[in-house]
Amino acid sequence: MKGLVLGGVSSGVGKTVATLATIQALSDAGREVQPAKAGPDFIDPSHHEAVAGRPSRTLDLWLCGADGLRRNYARAGLADGARAGTATEPSTPTPDICVVEGVMGLYDGDASSSAMVAAELDLPVVLVVDAKAGMESVAATALGFREYAAEIGRDIDVAGIIAQRAHGGRHERGVREALPDDLEFFGRIPPNEALEIPDRHLGLEMGSESALPRAALREAAETLETDRLLAAAREPTAPERERVDPTAVDAxxxxxxxxxxxxxxxxxxxxxxxxxxxxxxxxxxxxxxxxxxxxxxxxxxxxxxxxxxxxxxxxxxxxxxxxxxxxxxxxxxxxxxxxxxxxxxxxxxxxxxxxxxxxxxxxxxxxxxxxxxxxxxxxxxxxxxxxxxxxxxxxxxxxxxxxxxxxxxxxxxxxxxxxxxxxxxxxxxxxxxxxxxxxxxxxxxxxxxxxxxxxxxxxxxxxxx
Incomplete structure (x- = not known):
C-alpha cells in the first residue's frame, strides 16, 4: 500500500482539514483510502474515519517501536477479514493508498515526530503551509523545511506542498511559480469557514459529533491535484520481523x-x-x-x-x-x-x-x-x-x-x-x-x-x- 505523510509547518496550520480534503479527493478519484495518524491522538482519527469510512491507524514510533510501526501500517493495508484472521467476507475493500496525518510541526517531538515516522516508513512528505498572507515566502518556507532534513542528517523527502487557506487566480499562481522545480504543488485548500472544526479541552470535537460538511470538503478536494499526489506516493519499508500472533485465550x-x-x-x-x-x-x-x-x-x-x-x-x-x-x-x-x-x-x-x-x-x-x-x-x-x-x-x-x-x-x-x-x-x-x-x-x-x-x-x- 503506497502512502504519503501530510506534515505541517506548525501546529494549527490546518493539517487535519488538508488530510480530510486529500482523503476525499482520492476517494472521489476512485481510490480506496486508508487514513492514519502520526502520533498518539484519538480525535483527529475520528474525523478521518467519518470521511474514509474505515478506522484510522495509529503510527507512533514511541508507542509501537520501529517494527511495530511498520507492522501496524502493513496490517492497515489488509481488508477487514484478513486483519481479523478470518475467512469471512470483508466489510470494506482492500485499501490501495494510505494518507498519514502528521502531528504538530513536521520536526517537532522528541519521541515520535512526523519526520521520524516518515523516515522510518520511507514515505514522502507533503508539507501543509499556511498561504493566506504569502506567495514567495510560502516557497521559501517549504524549501527551508526540505533543506533542514539534510542539516540534521535525516532522510526526509519533502516532495511538495499543499497551500492551506490559499485563493485561486493570482494567489495560487504566485505560490506555484515560486516553488523550485523539484518541489511539487499538490494543490490548495481555499479559505472557508465551513472547514473549521469546533474544539474543546483535549482538542477538536470528535468526528461523530462535528464532521465537516461533505459539500465543503468536496469543494476543497476539487482544488487538489490527485494525479500528482498519486505519482508521489510510494510503498513503505517492510517490517524486518512479522508479528507472530499469540494463541487465543478462553476469555x-x-x-x-x-x-x-x-x-x-x-x-x-x-x-x-x-x-x-x-x-x-x-x-x-x-x-x-x-x-x-x-x-x-x-x-x-x-x-x-x-x-x-x-x-x-x-x-x-x-x-x-x-x-x-x-x-x-x-x-x-x-x-x-x-x-x-x-x-x-x-x-x-x-x-x-x-x-x-x-x-x-x-x-x-x-x-x-x-x-x-x-x-x-x-x-x-x-x-x-x-x-x-x-x-x-x-x-x-x-x-x-x-x-x-x-x-x-x-x-x-x-x-x-x-x-x-x-x-x-x-x-x-x-x-x-x-x-x-x-x-x-x-x-x-x-x-x-x-x-x-x-x-x-x-x-x-x-x-x-
Whole structure:
C-alpha cells in the first residue's frame, strides 16, 4: 500500500482539514483510502474515519517501536477479514493508498515526530503551509523545511506542498511559480469557514459529533491535484520481523463503548478480538455489565457525562463486580470512572451551567478522587516500570504509552501503585497505575504493540480458570 505523510509547518496550520480534503479527493478519484495518524491522538482519527469510512491507524514510533510501526501500517493495508484472521467476507475493500496525518510541526517531538515516522516508513512528505498572507515566502518556507532534513542528517523527502487557506487566480499562481522545480504543488485548500472544526479541552470535537460538511470538503478536494499526489506516493519499508500472533485465550472481554469511553486504538480492538471473545456495553446508557472475564474502560470524556454515569447504575455494578475479583483495566477516562468521585468544572459537564461544577460518585474501585481543571495537567509520551506483577506487565518490565489529561487524582494514603514513572507525570509525579482487587487504572494510554493487552488477556483467562 503506497502512502504519503501530510506534515505541517506548525501546529494549527490546518493539517487535519488538508488530510480530510486529500482523503476525499482520492476517494472521489476512485481510490480506496486508508487514513492514519502520526502520533498518539484519538480525535483527529475520528474525523478521518467519518470521511474514509474505515478506522484510522495509529503510527507512533514511541508507542509501537520501529517494527511495530511498520507492522501496524502493513496490517492497515489488509481488508477487514484478513486483519481479523478470518475467512469471512470483508466489510470494506482492500485499501490501495494510505494518507498519514502528521502531528504538530513536521520536526517537532522528541519521541515520535512526523519526520521520524516518515523516515522510518520511507514515505514522502507533503508539507501543509499556511498561504493566506504569502506567495514567495510560502516557497521559501517549504524549501527551508526540505533543506533542514539534510542539516540534521535525516532522510526526509519533502516532495511538495499543499497551500492551506490559499485563493485561486493570482494567489495560487504566485505560490506555484515560486516553488523550485523539484518541489511539487499538490494543490490548495481555499479559505472557508465551513472547514473549521469546533474544539474543546483535549482538542477538536470528535468526528461523530462535528464532521465537516461533505459539500465543503468536496469543494476543497476539487482544488487538489490527485494525479500528482498519486505519482508521489510510494510503498513503505517492510517490517524486518512479522508479528507472530499469540494463541487465543478462553476469555470474554467487555469493552465500554459510548460517548464517555471513545478513545481506543483500532489495533487494540483487533488484538482483543483476535485472541478472545469481545462484547461491548454502554455505561452512559446504563447497560448491565456483561457476563465476562475482564473489562476494558478506554479513555474518553466521562467528565462530559458524569451525571449520567452516576445515575445509570452501570459503574456501581462494575464496582461491586471488581470487589468480587473481576479484572478491570481503565486508561485515563477509564481511571476517572474507576475512582471514588469525579468533580467537574461545570464547563466540561454537559448537564450543568458553566461555573457550577459538582462532584459525582463513580465506580469506587480505586482509592482516589478526581478533579477536572481548566488547563491540562500533563501531556507527554511516557515510560513506566512495573513495581510488581500487575494486570498489564510483570515486575521489572517497562511499557511505553502516552498521557494527556485535564484532571488530577488525589489518592488515599494507603493507595498501591503499579508503576514507577521513568518518563512522564503519571498520577503523583513519580508513579502511575492505581491497583485495587484485580483491577488497574492508569493515566497512560498504551498500544497493543507494548504487550500490555496480551498480559491483560492472559490475566483475565487465568482468573477465569
Amino acid at each position: 470474554t472481554i467487555a469493552v465500554a463503548s459510548d460517548r464517555a469511553f471513545c478513545f481506543r486504538y483500532p489495533a487494540t480492538i483487533e488484538r482483543l478480538r483476535d485472541r478472545a471473545d469481545l462484547v461491548t456495553f454502554s455505561p452512559v446508557a446504563g447497560d448491565p455489565v456483561p457476563d465476562c472475564d475482564g473489562v476494558y474502560l478506554p479513555g474518553g470524556y466521562p467528565e462530559l457525562h458524569a451525571a449520567a454515569l452516576e445515575s445509570a447504575g452501570t459503574l456501581a455494578e462494575l464496582g461491586a463486580r471488581a470487589s468480587e475479583g473481576l479484572p478491570v483495566f481503565g486508561e485515563c477516562g477509564g481511571l476517572m470512572a474507576m475512582s471514588q468521585s469525579l468533580t467537574t468544572t461545570g464547563e466540561d459537564d454537559a448537564e450543568r451551567e458553566p461555573g457550577t461544577g459538582t462532584t459525582h460518585e463513580m465506580a469506587g474501585i480505586l482509592p482516589a478522587d478526581v478533579t477536572m481543571h481548566d488547563r491540562y495537567q500533563s501531556l507527554d509520551h511516557v515510560e513506566l516500570e512495573a513495581i510488581d506483577d500487575t494486570l498489564t506487565a510483570r515486575a521489572g518490565e517497562t511499557i511505553r504509552g502516552h498521557e494527556f489529561h485535564y484532571s488530577s487524582a488525589t489518592v488515599d494514603s494507603d493507595a498501591r501503585f503499579a508503576f514507577e514513572t521513568v518518563r512522564g507525570s503519571g498520577i503523583d509525579g513519580d508513579h502511575d497505575g492505581l491497583v485495587a482487587y484485580h483491577s488497574l487504572g492508569t493515566y497512560a494510554h498504551v498500544h497493543p504493540e507494548s504487550g500490555a493487552f496480551d498480559r491483560f488477556l492472559e490475566f483475565a483467562a487465568g482468573t477465569r480458570e
